[in-house]
Amino acid sequence: MNWLATQLRSFTEWQFKVRGFYSVTDIKTERFNEILAILQSEGWRKTYEYSGFDSWIDYGCVRLKKGRTKLKFEWDNYDEGSIEGPAAVVQSLADRFGYQAIAEWRWSSWDDPTGRT
Template sequence: MKLFVNLMRRLVMWPFRRRDFSAIANIGHQEFASVLAWLEQTGWKIYARYGGFDAGIDYDCIRLKRAGIKLKCEWDPYDEWRIEGPAEVVEAIASQFDSVATSE
């Protein structure tokens, strides 16, 4: 069973590492609101937003785009907000807000 779990974990992480993505995890609501406002001020545009009946209750997702680069911002009640995208961009956001970007 442990072999299967490890295999699945590697399989899920492969595209993330292959595309050189990073993520900032566990961002609270207030901090995410500040990050989102800053991203919009610096030219990022929201091109998709989750609109299900449970938006903001069980799940939420905002997708941003600027100059062909895309960011995915997801929320769930257990892990708070998470921003993922190209490592260079996410690390710049993390440094702007004194956060830590990881490659997982």
């Protein structure tokens, strides 16, 4: 990884921790879509959806908002789904849907330049 990329990743990881964010990772695609639909039916509003040429083929992203709380749902065809947001909200979702919340950025596992750690 070149110097600039390393610095940008470090800044993003730092920002994730400073904001007190948690992640839920490794959510299978079907369950990921179910959770997204459930939250939207409960009043979470979609504020963004990635619409690149590879959307939902290689990568997908949806941002939800309810009140002042924001969640980021990301999916890729290798790791499948993840949810990021404020620790208390993500921990609550993890408990509700049977996952483990972690205080790590989704892409932290890719920091090893030789591949996934």
